[in-house]
Amino acid sequence: MSLSDVTTRDTVTIPGPATPYQGDIARYWDHEARPVNLRLGDVDGLYHHHYGIGDVDHAALGEPGAPDREERLIAELHRLESAQTQVLLDHLGPVQRDDTLVDAGCGRGGSMVMAHQRFGCSVEGVTLSVKQADFANRRAKELGMEDSVRARVCNMLGMPFATGEAAASWNNESSMYVDLQDLFAEHSRILSVGGRYVTITGCWNPIYGQPSKWVSQINAHFECNIHSRREYLRAMADNRLVPQAVVDLTAETLPYWELRATSSLTTGIEEAFINSYKDGSFQYLLIAADRV
Numbered sequence: 001m002s003l004s005d006v007t008t009r010d011t012v013t014i015p016g017p018a019t020p021y022q023g024d025i026a027r028y029w030d031h032e033a034r035p036v037n038l039r040l041g042d043v044d045g046l047y048h049h050h051y052g053i054g055d056v057d058h059a060a061l062g063e064p065g066a067p068d069r070e071e072r073l074i075a076e077l078h079r080l081e082s083a084q085t086q087v088l089l090d091h092l093g094p095v096q097r098d099d100t101l102v103d104a105g106c107g108r109g110g111s112m113v114m115a116h117q118r119f120g121c122s123v124e125g126v127t128l129s130v131k132q133a134d135f136a137n138r139r140a141k142e143l144g145m146e147d148s149v150r151a152r153v154c155n156m157l158g159m160p161f162a163t164g165e166a167a168a169s170w171n172n173e174s175s176m177y178v179d180l181q182d183l184f185a186e187h188s189r190i191l192s193v194g195g196r197y198v199t200i201t202g203c204w205n206p207i208y209g210q211p212s213k214w215v216s217q218i219n220a221h222f223e224c225n226i227h228s229r230r231e232y233l234r235a236m237a238d239n240r241l242v243p244q245a246v247v248d249l250t251a252e253t254l255p256y257w258e259l260r261a262t263s264s265l266t267t268g269i270e271e272a273f274i275n276s277y278k279d280g281s282f283q284y285l286l287i288a289a290d291r292v
């Protein structure tokens with residue numbers, strides 16, 4: 001039995017998908033089992049559904065034809081994905097042990113585990129997928145973190161948190177599934193005044209004019225709707241979220257994609273990411289904002 005087949009008793013489902021589209025997305029993630037995600041997660045038990053940043057450690061990859069080359073390459077891709085999470089967590093600001101953090105669109109929970117390991121605080125996640133929430137809760141239990149790390153099946157546009165309850169919240173590659181005005185209104189509601197919101201996301205670049213064919217290909221591949229950079233900044237401004245840092249991570253994510261394209265775990269979407277990052281139509285962005 002694989003971890004993804006395990007149903008824990010603790011997973012709470014708050015019914016149900018608000019729209020037919022959300023039902024599609026719930027089904028998509030309930031059925032997702034790509035080796036590029038599971039084999040990377042198996043390296044150390046942190047399961048991510050986001051991409052990597054940072055320079056490739058070529059020494060760690062060993063010799064090109066060596067028998068353990070693929071294993072090393074998988075470990076290196078995973079290291080870059082975890083490095084991405086650490087950069088997101090770096091931007092949360094000071095976090096106290098009695099704070100509550102919220103991971104909106106938490107996937108299999110890798111970022112939640114890393115946040116708890118780093119800050120010792122409670123981390124609450126929401127995802128549309130029962131399978132993902134079960135998986136995340138199972139991992140939290142295995143790690144003895146079940147009192148502090150919890151995933152629930154819930155729409156991030158109506159989260160089960162009181163007004164002002166969260167010291168910080170984030171979207172790690174999950175904001176392209178929702179309307180940004182609705183999303184930031186909800187983060188603004190759950191965050192305390194002075195709280196911090198962070199997103200890492202792919203967005204289309206207004207300088208290009210419109211979404212390029214590569215961006216459209218990424219949308220079709222994942223059934224998502226990538227927003228423009230301008231839309232992020234506008235929707236934040238409209239919802240009391242004031243950017244403190246806007247970091248273009250495009251150059252830092254390209255090595256991950258170029259390495260991934262040489263692996264046995266390609267999914268066919270590598271060319272679209274590489275070409276759109278290179279032609280300037282698409283950007284990998286971190287935005288950290290204060291709730292004012």
Ligand SMILES: C[S@@+](CC[C@H](N)C(=O)[O-])C[C@H]1O[C@@H](n2cnc3c(N)ncnc32)[C@H](O)[C@@H]1O
Nearest residue numbers: 048049050105106107127128155156172174177
């Ligand atoms: C690409 S995965 C990112 C997972 C996670 N943030 C990570 O970094 O590993 C996108 C996630 O967004 C979630 N999602 C999409 N729309 C959502 C919604 N309306 N409410 C809650 N979760 C949603 C999906 O269920 C999935 O877990």
Ligand SMILES: CC(C)=CCC/C(C)=C/COP(=O)(O)OP(=O)(O)O
Nearest residue numbers: 034036037048049050173201202222
């Ligand atoms: C930056 C953008 C536009 C992201 C879209 C959201 C998404 C699907 C992220 C990665 O998930 P994954 O880890 O399941 O994807 P893959 O299987 O390609 O690794």
Ligand SMILES: [Mg+2]
Nearest residue numbers: 036037049050
């Ligand atoms: Mg992945």
